[in-house]
Amino acid sequence: MKLKSLLFTLGALCACVSLQAEKYVAGPKGGRLLETEPNKAEFFVTAERKVEVTFYDDALKPVSPGEQGVKIIAEPAGGKAPIELEKTPTGFVSKTTLPAGDPYRVIVQTRANAKAKPKNFRIDLNLATCGECQKAEYACTCEGH
Numbered sequence: 340m341k342l343k344s345l346l347f348t349l350g351a352l353c354a355c356v357s358l359q360a361e362k363y364v365a366g367p368k369g370g371r372l373l374e375t376e377p378n379k380a381e382f383f384v385t386a387e388r389k390v391e392v393t394f395y396d397d398a399l400k401p402v403s404p405g406e407q408g409v410k411i412i413a414e415p416a417g418g419k420a421p422i423e424l425e426k427t428p429t430g431f432v433s434k435t436t437l438p439a440g441d442p443y444r445v446i447v448q449t450r451a452n453a454k455a456k457p458k459n460f461r462i463d464l465n466l467a468t469c470g471e472c473q474k475a476e477y478a479c480t481c482e483g484h
């Protein structure tokens with residue numbers, strides 16, 4: 340048991356190191372801004388644990404998703420769970436709440452249009468609030484986190 344928890348700790352440390360290399364940008368809602376084409380998308384989890392994806396132009400004004408598509412797959416310990424989305428005037432919102440058991444990995448797959456190659460974003464869904472920037476950990480922008 341001791342070895343197992345040590346390995347887990349090491350694994351968690353490694354995850355931190357690899358996270359550090361990426362630079363996260365905060366979205367207007369306090370979520371994470373994803374570099375999608377042609378418009379940027381913000382991944383945000385509401386207080387009800389629903390996922391909201393909002394598209395923005397260069398001035399960070401919400402815009403219509405147009406032809407941009409999004410797929411979200413939650414990966415809790417129990418197995419992969421696709422999250423069904425509904426189109427909104429400025430993006431997508433999940434029809435259901437995120438599965439329990441976070442932190443876990445969430446894959447956000449985006450496409451510029453139905454024929455474009457998909458781009459995957461891996462988000463470590465940690466909904467705890469960061470003590471420094473007061474954002475949720477999955478959207479934390481602090482240096483060295």
Ligand SMILES: [Zn+2]
Nearest residue numbers: 469472479481
């Ligand atoms: Zn932070």
